[in-house]
Amino acid sequence: MIEEGLKNELAKQGVVLTTLQELYNWGRGNSVWPLSFGLACCAIEMMAASMAKWDIARFGSEVFRPSPRQADLMIVAGTVTKKMAPQVVRLYNQMPEPKYVIAMGACAISGGPFKQGYNVLKGIDRLLPVDIHIPGCPPRPEALLHALITLQKKIEIEALTGPNRPRHLDADAPSEFPVPQFGEHDIVPAMNPLLWKPTQVVR
């Protein structure tokens, strides 16, 4: 590994040094293609973020893919009802690795105003591994851009080898998660215990 100071000195002389890991992460961090799907009003803000005023293309994510097979990022934009949850997980399972999830808005991160209801999932992190949570109802397009930049930073520092390597380079790590089934009173299972555990309150 080259020292940061020496690298800067060499850069001043016109010699650019990099590592394969940096180049690889720089490339994929700046071309995160989201899956084109929305669930509720947050999707309107997501669309606004892709339009001229906010222009998500500045960060390389303007290519909203209509097929999960071509997408890198799932933006869960809106309320995930229990009836829709299996389809959302199935779409995630159909995306190729490496893949990331942004939970956008109060409903996607926690159920939001519908948390005490009977038909809304209390957060998509019960079924999918969420990388970035954005609060807000709905979050402004700036918040989505901030989430995207945060995700890019996360991708940039991913080590490609070693025990903390990302999931797509670890053959044992799961890339698909179980799709819940429709039960008689609730979806079964209502959450994935590998991803999420109920809060334990210590008094």
Place this chain on the structure above:
Amino acid sequence: MESLEQIKIRLEAAVPGAKLEILPNESPSGQHSLLLDNAHAVALARFLRDDAQLRFDYCSNMTGVDWPDTEITSKVKVKKVIDGVEKEVDEVTKTARPGFLEGVYHLYSMAMKHGPLILRLRTGNRKDQVQLPSFTPVWRSCEFQEREVYDLFGVVFDGHPDLRRILMWDEFRDHPMRKDYSEPDDYEYEPTPHDDVLEKSKRHQAAKGTL
């Protein structure tokens, strides 16, 4: 638009044997409604749609109401002689009313520009006699809303062309808008629960022993 009493008289004349009742609404809106008997309801609805003066061609809203078993208390002031002095005393009578499910229809006339006319239909009870006649053959706009009432209240509409659940999944067994619906115990920790949520947290604590 004709008054509700006039409409009732004309309906009774048009459909022999039909039993109608005007249900008063005591609130400031004063929107009284017409209770139809289930056997003649479709014929009455067709008359309301096709009559030249009424022409209710648009059913804007169809919804359900759940009325659980309840006790109705009514107070009547009675004069009684107590200790030689005549006094006015409230006499309270309690009558048990078995529960039922209700379908409520709001009708308007686009052609005559009047409305709304509010119709009600009542089921026999909340358990096994939950059938109501469907108005979908009369007003097409009832189709999805009757499906919704079937889904959330469990009212079975006879004559509906496609009676399936619309919001919940097909495998779902409950009717969430009924007063006695109990949702799955999936309470999650809330820092400051209050009102209904506090009740929910207590129930959850009692069942699971944790918060």
